[in-house]
Amino acid sequence: MTDCPSSPADRLDGVLATLRENGLAARISTSPSVLEAHSHGEAMDAARLPAAVVFAESTDDVATVLRACHAHRVPVVAFGAGTSVEGHVTPAEHGISLDLSGMTDIVELNAEDLDCRVQAGLTRQALNAQIRDTGLFFPVDPGGEATLGGMCATRASGTAAVRYGTMKENVLGLTVVLATGEVIRTGGRVRKSSTGYDLTSLFIGSEGTLGIVTEVQLRLHGRPETISAAVCQFSNLNDAVQTAIEIIQCGIPISRVELLDDVQMAASIRYSGLTGYEPLTTLFFEFAGAPAAVAEQVTQTEAIALSNNGLSFAWADTAEERTRLWKARHDAFWAAKAIEPTARVISTDCIVPISRLAELIAGVREDIARSGLRVPLLGHVGDGNFHALIITDHTPEGYARALDLDRKIVFRALALGGSCSGEHGVGMGKLEFLETEHGDGTLSVMRALKNTMDPHHILNPGKLLPPGRVYQG
Numbered sequence: 001m002t003d004c005p006s007s008p009a010d011r012l013d014g015v016l017a018t019l020r021e022n023g024l025a026a027r028i029s030t031s032p033s034v035l036e037a038h039s040h041g042e043a044m045d046a047a048r049l050p051a052a053v054v055f056a057e058s059t060d061d062v063a064t065v066l067r068a069c070h071a072h073r074v075p076v077v078a079f080g081a082g083t084s085v086e087g088h089v090t091p092a093e094h095g096i097s098l099d100l101s102g103m104t105d106i107v108e109l110n111a112e113d114l115d116c117r118v119q120a121g122l123t124r125q126a127l128n129a130q131i132r133d134t135g136l137f138f139p140v141d142p143g144g145e146a147t148l149g150g151m152c153a154t155r156a157s158g159t160a161a162v163r164y165g166t167m168k169e170n171v172l173g174l175t176v177v178l179a180t181g182e183v184i185r186t187g188g189r190v191r192k193s194s195t196g197y198d199l200t201s202l203f204i205g206s207e208g209t210l211g212i213v214t215e216v217q218l219r220l221h222g223r224p225e226t227i228s229a230a231v232c233q234f235s236n237l238n239d240a241v242q243t244a245i246e247i248i249q250c251g252i253p254i255s256r257v258e259l260l261d262d263v264q265m266a267a268s269i270r271y272s273g274l275t276g277y278e279p280l281t282t283l284f285f286e287f288a289g290a291p292a293a294v295a296e297q298v299t300q301t302e303a304i305a306l307s308n309n310g311l312s313f314a315w316a317d318t319a320e321e322r323t324r325l326w327k328a329r330h331d332a333f334w335a336a337k338a339i340e341p342t343a344r345v346i347s348t349d350c351i352v353p354i355s356r357l358a359e360l361i362a363g364v365r366e367d368i369a370r371s372g373l374r375v376p377l378l379g380h381v382g383d384g385n386f387h388a389l390i391i392t393d394h395t396p397e398g399y400a401r402a403l404d405l406d407r408k409i410v411f412r413a414l415a416l417g418g419s420c421s422g423e424h425g426v427g428m429g430k431l432e433f434l435e436t437e438h439g440d441g442t443l444s445v446m447r448a449l450k451n452t453m454d455p456h457h458i459l460n461p462g463k464l465l466p467p468g469r470v471y472q473g
């Protein structure tokens, strides 16, 4: 351990001097615009300027930065694309933001085994564009243009999780730089292994608090022979939710089933220029597979929708129409923002077992009505996961009203056996709910893990875990 002068400014100087000695001078930026761009993610206001931003280009760069930060006790937050929404990337005071967005190589592509290894800064859109010719694709699709390292760190999912799973199911292994700068590899290329603790899963969803991911071994999937998309509108929200529940309960292997309520649909029609649809509660469906299998899924789904008072199916058969539809779905957050461009939008992210979804959404609608706030609803309803996009003004009172509604929604979900976050993660925004969700004993074990892996708490401090008791054994 090097000497550790007490002042944070001295410690930071120590780190920057070490990085310069190690040839990283050109990767350090303290320009005001760069610092500002790394001071916050999306949606949450919790901004703080980092003392410096370091742009990594290799695992060695990340290891050099962490070795120096560990030695000098300087906090460091990994930064992918900054699209996270719970204050995840807000730096600690006098801390460094370590930007991995320049690490964009595909390290290996094993088409015959349906896997690949990529650097952590590659986005999923860039990966899919580069492997298009192989007939393979990577299915996890959060709405933002996120990096695969950031998606590992938040255990991200998206519209296709109902068929393909989340990052948890689609990552085979990782290269991780630990807090000390030591580099380890977890997992491998095989589809299953029963050897040792599952460290890959430990890092997935750890939000940069246990180590920094520099490479990811991903599962790829064959592009389906036939893809078909349809839209069904409903005059009643509960009928749409019931349709989604029954599709899942019947075991129909649907690729996507997404809900937009009437408020969100009106906003999306305006924002994305969707034509031919009414501002009514809507389900977006996608079916994929061999032609006969797709036809069967469609028949079953249509029957369920119609038995729940769905209006007729509108088909998006061409690739262009499907792209337009799913782009509109992915842009739903921006469409909601455009309802009141000067307002702020706070997204909830709760999830419940599918059988409790209708009950949850009915209760949430009552909470929304009582709040007097404007709140579009949308979600990955096939997973039991949805977002209430709370639109509020920029005053402290507006923020307090929105948070009050968010809490009511979260506690409803927890009471139904759910979770306060299906995909966005904890960051700072969900810290207050973790004890209710997991209990003191479980959190004490998580804190013991954190202390072991990052004894000086340099890795994204203040995120994911509220302070409290540490399991002692």
Ligand SMILES: Cc1cc2nc3c(=O)[nH]c(=O)nc-3n(C[C@H](O)[C@H](O)[C@H](O)COP(=O)(O)OP(=O)(O)OC[C@H]3O[C@@H](n4cnc5c(N)ncnc54)[C@H](O)[C@@H]3O)c2cc1C
Binding pocket: 041, 042, 077, 078, 079, 080, 081, 082, 083, 084, 085, 088, 089, 100, 120, 141, 142, 143, 144, 145, 146, 147, 148, 149, 150, 151, 152, 153, 154, 155, 156, 157, 158, 159, 207, 208, 209, 211, 212, 213, 214, 330, 333, 334, 423, 424, 460, 463
């Ligand atoms: C419009 C919109 C729609 C969205 N839709 C979805 C959705 O459908 N599903 C969903 O899951 N999310 C969604 N998100 C949230 C966001 O896109 C995800 O959380 C995403 O995984 C964040 O990736 P990122 O690269 O932007 O990470 P960042 O925001 O840069 O970082 C997120 C967290 O990961 C850590 N981190 C980043 N890179 C690494 C690394 N290499 N190693 C270790 N830690 C790292 C950071 O320190 C931070 O704690 C949406 C966001 C927006 C703005």
